[in-house]
Amino acid sequence: MEQKIKVGITGQAGFIGSHLYNYLGTKENIELIDFERSYFEDKSKLSNFVSQCDTILHIAAMNRHEDQQVIYNTNVNLVNQLIEACQDTNSTPKIIFSSSSQEEKDNLYGKSKRDGREALEQWAKNNNSQVASLIIPNVFGPFGKPFYNSFIATFSHQIINGETPNIINDGEVNLIYINQLSEVFYKHIISNQDTPALKYTVPHTATKKVSEILNLLNHFNKEYVQEGKVPNVPINSFEINLFNTFTSFIPLQSYFPRKFTKHEDNRGAFVEIMRAGVSGQSSFSTTVPGITRGNHYHTRKIERFAVIQGKARIELRKINTDKVYSFDLDGKHPAYVDMPIWYTHNIKNIGDTELITLFWINEPYNPEDADTYFVEV
Structure with a gap:
């Protein structure tokens, strides 16, 4: 060895x-x-x-x-x-x-x-x-300290909190x-x-101009925060790295779960689960009562859990921290939670009937580069 x-x-x-x-x-x-x-x-x-x-x-x-x-x-x-x-x-x-x-x-x-x-x-x-x-x-990336580590951290923090960033020098960085x-x-x-x-x-x-980055961050805010869409962020690109940086500043407990719009008539109901600028991979799982799935984290992937039937508890914990974020979802009121990078996460059936969950992730699963690391929440 x-x-x-x-x-x-x-x-x-x-x-x-x-x-x-x-x-x-x-x-x-x-x-x-x-x-x-x-x-x-x-x-x-x-x-x-x-x-x-x-x-x-x-x-x-x-x-x-x-x-x-x-x-x-x-x-x-x-x-x-x-x-x-x-x-x-x-x-x-x-x-x-x-x-x-x-x-x-x-x-x-x-x-x-x-x-x-x-x-x-x-x-x-x-x-x-x-x-x-x-x-x-x-250097830029998730969890940076605003007004200290990077102007990208500062801009992301300000936009998430409804403030307007100010460009002092619109140079290339x-x-x-x-x-x-x-x-x-x-x-x-x-x-x-x-x-x-x-x-x-x-x-x-x-190499980007400061204004170019600010425009992208405002675009992410409009599409993702305000409209619930995942914008066009190609795999292995500056844009996906900037997107994952931006979303790390969203306060999880007050933002999730996000409710879907449910359309009902005499035939039943229709719910749009996902609207994204990238194709990715969709899948679903059934989970029997009392069983927990997941307990892993990703370092680059964007992932959405949407509960469409049954009752679930989704838990997230940032790696090397103790705080656990917990969200209870019920398929009667369809909603979703997105999994931030570097947060280990799981989903448990807390009801007494079968749980059906739809999963979307922005890149197809590759067993040779799974970007999946198992750690208990």
């Missing part, structure tokens, strides 16, 4: 760090070593952390503060503490450093990244270790989606680096 690579992530609880933690959690050859921010305030805990790791992803950093000098001092100090912990324990893990395209700009944040990278490179050369510094473009960035980190974790210091400029995967 292949020996697992022990990987720790400083800044594990942050935007990039949490996504990396979840992404690497899907890899069978990776063993994750947990990190807490308080470790930087306790030398013994930080030393214990670095001594357990084969590879450390150094993500922890301050991005914004009123005083630029505080940003510089904080980021350089975090690097120095990490180096000191490695020296104190005679540990030589491979360190993958999250740097920024701001390195070449005349600001203290960029300087903190450049100086931190150079300090790590010198440590690697002196201690027979390795450092890979990734120069990262603008080079972007990379967080899942794509996680793949880059993973490749560097498993690669055989042949030099002590490697500097790698991560290529952006999209």
Whole structure:
């Protein structure tokens, strides 16, 4: 059996760090070593952390503060503490450093990244270790912090809350989606680096004007939030990544379940289940009373559960959190719940008759790339 690579992530609880933690959690050859921010305030805990790791992803950093000098001092100090912990324990893990395209700009944040990278490179050369510094473009993705991580997070938050975003500079922005960035980190974790210091400029995967992105977000809001339609978001595209980012800001408990329009006459009833700009795959299931289906999550797929007969309880829980969202649906009042990415979900028959559920997903099932990971809600 292949020996697992022990990987720790400083800044594990942050935007990039949490996504990396979840992404690497899907890899069978990776063993994750947990990190807490308080470790930087306790030398013994930080030393214990670095001594357990084969590879450390150094993500922890301050991005914004009123005083630029505080940003510089904080980021350089975090690097120095990490180096000191490695020296104190005679540990030589491979360190993958999250740097920024701001390195070449005349600001203290960029300087903190450049100086931190150079300090790590010198440590690697002196201690027979390795450092890979990734120069990262603008990153976007689900669960970002508005007014902090990305203008896309800010715009999405504002639109969902009925506010009007303001474009200050309608320039072109080079972007990379967080899942794509996680793949880059993973490749560097498993690669055989042949030099002590490697500097790698991560290529952006999209270039868009700010106004172009805002127009797409407003389009998603109109079609999905207001009209219940899934817009045309092709598989493996910038649009589907932006859509999944946008929908992550929808407050689940107040938005779902969404009721269908039910048309009844003397013949019976008619309900339109789905209207989408992509074809995808539709299916249905029958479930006997007391049985639960699901308990899995997806990292890219858009999925809808529509209860058309019987009583069901749909539960969702974001990976690595404790809060469970619960929705009770009854086929007498047809309704649906959509499954956000990175939320493990299930459906249980809570009635005393057969449950019939219709499922729609935006891409046909592929057993070789199922994007389905089993975790109990």
